[in-house]
Amino acid sequence: QQQVKQSPQSLIVQKGGISIINCAYENTAFDYFPWYQQFPGKGPALLIAIRPDVSEKKEGRFTISFNKSAKQFSLHIMDSQPGDSATYFCAARDDKIIFGKGTRLHILP
Amino acid sequence: KAGVTQTPRYLIKTRGQQVTLSCSPISGHRSVSWYQQTPGQGLQFLFEYFSETQRNKGNFPGRFSGRQFSNSRSEMNVSTLELGDSALYLCASSLAAGANYGYTFGSGTRLTVV
Secondary structure, three states: OOOEEEEOOEEEEEOOOOEEEEEEEOOOOOOOEEEEEEOOOOOOEEEEEEOOOOOEEEEOOEEEEEEOOOOEEEEEEOOOOHHHOEEEEEEEEOOOEEEOOOEEEEEEO | OOOOEEEOOEEEEOOOOOEEEEEEOOOOOOEEEEEEEEOOOEEEEEEEEEOOEEEEEOOOOOOEEEEEOOOOOEEEEEOOOOHHHOEEEEEEEEOOHHHOOOOEEOOOEEEEEO
């Protein structure tokens, strides 16, 4: 049973556009929702994270929107750049981090 | 500040053999978690060690084991290797147990079983 469902699997966005990745969860005990970015040959790196008492968090061009009642959260990348091309994982914590299956993002130059 | 160091980076083993992977966490981090990453299953939690004790374990067979030393360095061992064990094995360190502030990952060990 997949505890964190992520979509889409892959995404192609034009340079300067907005990239949106969505995640849903079932376990209401989750108390921390990080997003990780992974480049080929590297381990995942923490990008931005949110706790469920906050509806939105913004860091530079990256924004997490969190809807506790719908048990959904999403990552928005504004003004997407070719250097943002990577695999993105949403995740949730319940004493360990549980990851979604990942979204492969490609930004067209 | 040095990051999480995993050795070796690449490994090729034969079915039936065993393998040991090593992880040195960030200085001061006492928790080490291990994940298996494959294209089909994504990132799957193996186990977490804190203060030399396994405090959490994922749904993997007993062939997968680990340990943590007094300096927080950790090793994981896979015995009787199977083709399906081919994966990227990632080590993640955190200050305290339970990943309350997330992890810092190493670059992983790419294990290929032939």
